[in-house]
Amino acid sequence: MLFFKTREKVQYDITIFQTPKYGELKGYRQVYRVTIEGINHKDAIKNVFRMFNVNDLIPKDYQARYLNTGDILLFDEGRKGQTYYKLCVGGWQKVNRVILR
Numbered sequence: 001m002l003f004f005k006t007r008e009k010v011q012y013d014i015t016i017f018q019t020p021k022y023g024e025l026k027g028y029r030q031v032y033r034v035t036i037e038g039i040n041h042k043d044a045i046k047n048v049f050r051m052f053n054v055n056d057l058i059p060k061d062y063q064a065r066y067l068n069t070g071d072i073l074l075f076d077e078g079r080k081g082q083t084y085y086k087l088c089v090g091g092w093q094k095v096n097r098v099i100l101r
Contacts, residue, residue, distance in 0.1 A: 009037040012044045017072040031064035045092050
């Protein structure tokens with residue numbers, strides 16, 4: 001018999017950054033911070049995207065727009081470091097950093 005080890009879900013501290021107007025390239029601001037469960041970053045990103053793009057799942061205190069091209073997610077894993085992902089036309093891409101102005 002083969003036994004497959006299922007990976008446990010991890011709690012990720014995720015911050016969403018958006019520009020004031022859709023399509024801008026500068027001026028990212030923190031719009032929301034949330035804790036999301038996921039097996040890995042890819043799974044957590046899928047959960048975040050669903051939560052903030054399905055009207056019935058959006059938290060009541062969320063005041064920003066739907067997640068869209070150009071938006072950035074920050075995964076803050078404490079001592080493990082920080083990882084940024086930007087939503088591009090082809091999907092989520094890892095980026096080095098976000099410039100806040």
